[in-house]
Amino acid sequence: MSEIPAGAAAAQDPAAILAGIATPGKGARAFAVDRKRIVDACAALHRAGFAHLCLITGIDWRDRWEVVYHLVRLEEPEPVVLRVALPYGEARIPSVASVWPGAVWHERETYDLLGIVFEGSPDPRRILLPQDYEGFPLRKEVLYGNRS
Amino acid sequence: MLDAETVVSLDPDVGYIHRGIEKLAENRMYFKFTPIANKLDYIAAAAWEHLYISCVERLIGLEPPERAVCARMAMVELQRVVSHLFWLGTLSMDLGQPTIFVWAMRERERLLDVFEDIMGGRMTYGWMIIGGLRDDLTPGQAARILAELDRLEKVLPEYLAATERDGLFRERLQGVGAISARDALAYGLTGPAARASGVPYDVRAHAPYLRYTQLGFRMVTRAAGDCWARYEVRRDEMRESMRLVRAALALMPEGPIRAQGAMTLRPPVALSMATPKDGEAFVRNECPRGEGAIMLVSDGSNYPSRSSRSCARG
Amino acid sequence: MSLKVLPSELPALPELRDARDMDDPHAGKGFIMHSVRGFIQEMTQGLFAWSEGRSLWPLTFGIKCCAIEMMAFGASRYDCDRMGVFFRASPRQADLLIVAGPATIKLKDVIVRLYEQMPEPKHVIAFGECAICGGPFWDSYSVINGVDKLIPVDIYVPGCPPRPEQLLLAIMKLQELIDERGKAGRRGRGKTQVVGMPEVTREELLAQVMAHPTFLMGHQSGEPRIAPTPDELARATPTGQPAPDAEGRG
Numbered sequence: 001m002s003e004i005p006a007g008a009a010a011a012q013d014p015a016a017i018l019a020g021i022a023t024p025g026k027g028a029r030a031f032a033v034d035r036k037r038i039v040d041a042c043a044a045l046h047r048a049g050f051a052h053l054c055l056i057t058g059i060d061w062r063d064r065w066e067v068v069y070h071l072v073r074l075e076e077p078e079p080v081v082l083r084v085a086l087p088y089g090e091a092r093i094p095s096v097a098s099v100w101p102g103a104v105w106h107e108r109e110t111y112d113l114l115g116i117v118f119e120g121s122p123d124p125r126r127i128l129l130p131q132d133y134e135g136f137p138l139r140k141e142v143l144y145g146n147r148s
Numbered sequence: 149m150l151d152a153e154t155v156v157s158l159d160p161d162v163g164y165i166h167r168g169i170e171k172l173a174e175n176r177m178y179f180k181f182t183p184i185a186n187k188l189d190y191i192a193a194a195a196w197e198h199l200y201i202s203c204v205e206r207l208i209g210l211e212p213p214e215r216a217v218c219a220r221m222a223m224v225e226l227q228r229v230v231s232h233l234f235w236l237g238t239l240s241m242d243l244g245q246p247t248i249f250v251w252a253m254r255e256r257e258r259l260l261d262v263f264e265d266i267m268g269g270r271m272t273y274g275w276m277i278i279g280g281l282r283d284d285l286t287p288g289q290a291a292r293i294l295a296e297l298d299r300l301e302k303v304l305p306e307y308l309a310a311t312e313r314d315g316l317f318r319e320r321l322q323g324v325g326a327i328s329a330r331d332a333l334a335y336g337l338t339g340p341a342a343r344a345s346g347v348p349y350d351v352r353a354h355a356p357y358l359r360y361t362q363l364g365f366r367m368v369t370r371a372a373g374d375c376w377a378r379y380e381v382r383r384d385e386m387r388e389s390m391r392l393v394r395a396a397l398a399l400m401p402e403g404p405i406r407a408q409g410a411m412t413l414r415p416p417v418a419l420s421m422a423t424p425k426d427g428e429a430f431v432r433n434e435c436p437r438g439e440g441a442i443m444l445v446s447d448g449s450n451y452p453s454r455s456s457r458s459c460a461r462g
Numbered sequence: 463m464s465l466k467v468l469p470s471e472l473p474a475l476p477e478l479r480d481a482r483d484m485d486d487p488h489a490g491k492g493f494i495m496h497s498v499r500g501f502i503q504e505m506t507q508g509l510f511a512w513s514e515g516r517s518l519w520p521l522t523f524g525i526k527c528c529a530i531e532m533m534a535f536g537a538s539r540y541d542c543d544r545m546g547v548f549f550r551a552s553p554r555q556a557d558l559l560i561v562a563g564p565a566t567i568k569l570k571d572v573i574v575r576l577y578e579q580m581p582e583p584k585h586v587i588a589f590g591e592c593a594i595c596g597g598p599f600w601d602s603y604s605v606i607n608g609v610d611k612l613i614p615v616d617i618y619v620p621g622c623p624p625r626p627e628q629l630l631l632a633i634m635k636l637q638e639l640i641d642e643r644g645k646a647g648r649r650g651r652g653k654t655q656v657v658g659m660p661e662v663t664r665e666e667l668l669a670q671v672m673a674h675p676t677f678l679m680g681h682q683s684g685e686p687r688i689a690p691t692p693d694e695l696a697r698a699t700p701t702g703q704p705a706p707d708a709e710g711r712g
Contacts, residue, residue, distance in 0.1 A: 051333040052349065054432065055441050057456040070430060070441070074348060077355035079430070102336030113170065128163035129604065130568045137171055137603040144175045146601050164569045165526050168602035175601070183622075184598055190527035190623075234530075237537075253537035260534075271527060271623055 014080045017048045022082065030081040035093050038084055042069065042096045049073045050080060056096075056106035058114040060140045065091050065116055086116070095121035113138035173455035178204050179278055181455075186272040188440075188457060191234055193272045194227035194263075195435040201276045202357065203442045207429035208278070212407050216280040218400035221358040223267060223275070225392040226293065229300070230259050231436035232386045239379070240311065243320055251307050255300060262296055265289055279410025290397050297390050308383060321375040328373060339438025340381040345373035351434035363395045511644020514557070514583065515637035517546040521556035523576060525563025528590035528623040532562045535626035545633055553579040558636075559613070560629070564592035564599055565606040577613045585640070587632050588615045591622045598622065 014029060021041045022031035033041045054070040065086040070079045084093060095118040097104045107118040108127035115136035118124065125131065135142060149157040169188065173181055185200035186193040198220055205212065212220075233256040240248030260270040266289050267275035268282075275282050311317050327337065329346040342349055350367045352360045368384040370377035430443045445454040524532050536542045536549060550556045553576045565573055577586070588609050591597030596607035609615065616639060619632045 052338075053336055054439070055430075055443065055456065057443060057454075059445060059454045059456075068443070070443075072354075074354065079432075081430070100336065101334050105336075126163075128166040128568075130163075133567070137168060142603075144171050144601065144603070146596065146603065146605065146607060164566060164572070165563065166566055166568065166604050167564060167599040168604040169599075172599065172602055187527055187598065190530060250538045253534060254539060257534065257537070257539045270625065271530060 012048050014045065014048075014050075017044050025081070025083055027081070029078050030083065033082050033084050035084050035086060038067075038069075038082065039094050039096055039098065041082055042071070042099045045071055045080060046099045049075065053096075053100040053103055053106070054079055056103060056110060058110040058116045060114060060138070062140050064088050065114070067093055067110070067116060069096070091116040092119055093117075094119050097122055112136070115139060170455050170457070173452050178452065181452075182274050182276070183272065186274070189435060189437060190271055192227050192231040192436040194223050194267070194276075195231075195433060196440060197273060197276050198224050198358075199431060199433040199435065199440050199442055201278055202433070203429050203431040203444050204278050206431055207427075207444050207446055210279050210407055210410070212280045212410075213404050214401050215284075215403040216405045216407075217358060218396050219281060219285040219405070220276060221360075222285070222290075222293065222393050222396040222400070223263075224358065225389040225396065226259065226262070228389040228436045229386050229393070230256055230263070232382045232389075233259070235382055235436075236307070236311070240317075243317060245311075245314065245316065248307060248311055255303065255307075258296055258299070262289075262293055265292065277406070277410060279408075280404070280406030284405050285400070290400070293393065293397065297393060301390060304386070318376070321379055324375045326372065326374040332373070337438075339434070339436075340368075340385060341378050341438070343367065343369045344377035344381045346371040349439075351432045351439055355432060357431075357433060359396065359399060360392075363392060363399065365392065507644050508641075511640050514644075515640040517548075518558045518585070518633065518636065519548050519550045519556050520558040520560045521553050521576065521580065522549045522551050523559060523561065525561070525565075525569065526592065528562035528592070528621075531623040531626050532560060532589065532629065535629045540626040540630060542630075542633070545630070547633060553577075554581065556580055557583060558585050558587065560587045560589050561593040561609045561613075561615075562589040564597060565609045565612055566604050567606065568604075570606055570612055573609060574612050585617075585636055586613055586615045587617045587619060587629075587636065589619045589629060589632070590624055591620060594618050594620060 014031070015024060018031055018033075018041055021037050021044060022033040024030070025032045031041070050071040050073045052072040052074065054072050055068075056070075057068050059066040059068065065088065067084045067086065069082040069084075071082065072079045086093060091114070093116060095103065095107055097107065097118075097120070104121060104123050105127060107121055108123060108125060110116050111118060111124065112126040112128050113136060126133065129137075149155070167187075169184055172184060176184070182197060182200065186197050188196040188200075233252045237249040237252035237256070240246070240252070263273070264270050266283075266285060267273040269275075327341070327345045329342075331337075332342045332345040332347050337345070337347075338349060346369060348367065348369055350365075351357070352365050353367045356365070366388055368381050368388060370380055427446045428444065430441065432439055432441045434440075441457065443454070443456045444452050447453040524530070534540060536547075542548075547558075553559075557580065559577055559580060561573065577584070586609075588594050592599060592605070593609045593615075596602070596605050599605040600607055606612065617632045617636050619628050621628055
């Protein structure tokens with residue numbers, strides 16, 4: 001049990017932790033983060049006890065990308081949501097694998113299906129589709145349907 | 149990578165049953181996606197069906213009636229028992245002990261009969277609808293569940309005693325595959341495997357849904373983090389789940405099983421980030437194999453704009 | 463942006479060598495040997511076919527949910543072992559491939575390789591909707607609509623998932639098929655059968671299904687469909703269901 005990073009600032013409010021790194025978004029626990037600061041934001045939250053990375057996912061809004069991070073602290077039920085907006089032509093964002101090694105698979109899946117590149121990721125390969133698959137099927141521009 | 153008999157490194161290659169479910173979800177109406185939600189984890193289909201249905205209900209702001217909630221809770225916990233029985237069987241099979249496999253599957257079959265009676269299918273259902281249940285849980289069916297649990301509570305200790313007495317099991321499970329709590333959290337391990345490593349994370353206790361707070365849910369953890377600890381956690385979770393099924397059935401009141409507006413298909417629209425997040429729902433459940441999370445983003449139509457799910461990576 | 467299409471790379475079915483369609487390799491080897499061998503063969507082929515059918519050894523190859531029902535078929539209530547069905551881990555030792563689940567694009571090479579590694583005589587059961595036609599994932603980019611696009615299938619077992627009793631029936635039908643072929647003298651590929659649907663061949667079943675514009679799952683017209691347009695939303699009725707458009711879709 002002593003191995004779990006309790007964090008000296010376990011009681012700190014996420015807004016206080018992320019002051020200067022992220023701006024509040026809709027909802028008490030949602031924050032908008034700039035792509036360049038996402039690793040700082042995640043590292044700050046991790047130090048403050050947000051030990052569990054629940055989900056990293058991407059959303060294709062047709063005019064922009066959005067990468068969404070859900071982080072959980074074992075002491076509180078509500079997750080903190082970090083949202084990073086990316087311009088549509090530049091689907092690149094730094095990887096947070098340095099904070100949570102387990103982020104790599106989330107990022108691989110987001111890359112595999114949406115084509116958002118996670119820079120600095122220790123494993124940038126596709127994960128679910130064959131390595132020689134062309135295209136990113138979950139993008140809105142790809143019409144759904146079976147081609148076989 | 150092997151060095152004689154020792155595994156030196158491992159590169160998992162997944163995706164062989166990748167079905168493109170997130171793309172399918174964008175092209176299915178919400179109520180038509182339920183059969184696929186079942187198949188996200190087919191060994192514990194009721195848990196994932198509930199996860200998906202409760203996510204849609206959160207999205208559209210619909211509360212199912214109390215009777216439906218208690219009935220769902222009973223079936224979700226019964227599904228946990230079934231899933232853990234399957235685990236027990238396959239664990240034994242993998243360790244070269246097919247006897248326990250056959251016994252566990254036999255007990256599981258009896259509960260699958262109950263599922264077929266109540267939910268309409270042995271493994272994949274469609275019983276939970278948005279806003280309630282498709283069919284009611286009758287008193288006769290509730291009595292049948294209780295009778296099956298009585299029987300299971302008598303025979304399960306026999307099987308577990310046979311497992312634990314066996315030197316083979318102990319030797320191959322104790323001290324093997326230890327994962328520290330720090331590693332578990334760093335790699336996103338959840339569920340019984342994480343709790344066996346000492347991580348006190350169970351969504352039923354952490355962010356309760358259904359009626360877990362009301363029924364006093366007790367989380368099971370161990371500290372050792374080896375295979376034996378994972379075995380013990382699931383074993384004790386089975387017992388806790390059987391207790392929860394009984395409690396949920398006792399708590400179930402008379403009343404309607406569907407809310408007003410059940411199967412409504414028009415969720416609120418998700419606008420840009422600056423406005424209130426009515427058009428998005430993120431729900432976590434403790435599925436038998438780990439934490440499950442579904443995020444639904446809506447654009448006001450009958451089809452999800454984005455459906456993302458996190459499978460238990462443990 | 464184009465998706466990589468698959469079918470042009472798949473071997474067309476006739477190219478897959480099926481040893482059962484080959485001519486007798488011992489033909490013309492000598493009159494006495496041939497006739498003695500022929501005599502023995504005639505006396506025993508019924509026996510060999512019978513014993514082959516009563517000791518079908520499937521490969522442990524379950525893909526998804528149907529695999530769980532296949533395991534239930536192997537467990538104590540349904541007990542496949544009483545039919546001689548005994549799961550083998552190596553394709554070299556198996557003579558039956560029960561494909562229980564969808565053939566995804568990542569899995570297609572694996573399925574074909576396993577099928578080719580199995581020695582003759584071998585049989586294939588497509589167990590469950592995914593293996594027959596892609597099932598509930600028929601419109602996914604990652605699923606091949608039916609394992610019979612990759613390997614020849616003998617028996618189709620519909621269901622999602624089918625009950626283990628249907629697999630039992632499928633084994634019995636396969637035994638009948640093998641007996642028939644044994645009697646016919648050559649182990650050619652006969653008409654494939656659909657289990658659970660009396661007197662219907664796969665071609666007839668397909669024709670019946672395609673004659674109806676309404677599909678059981680997903681979209682009524684079978685065409686790819688993206689999210690409704692604002693016009694469709696505007697036409698929506700108060701219950702939230704979009705009103706059907708001109709072609710009856712919606």
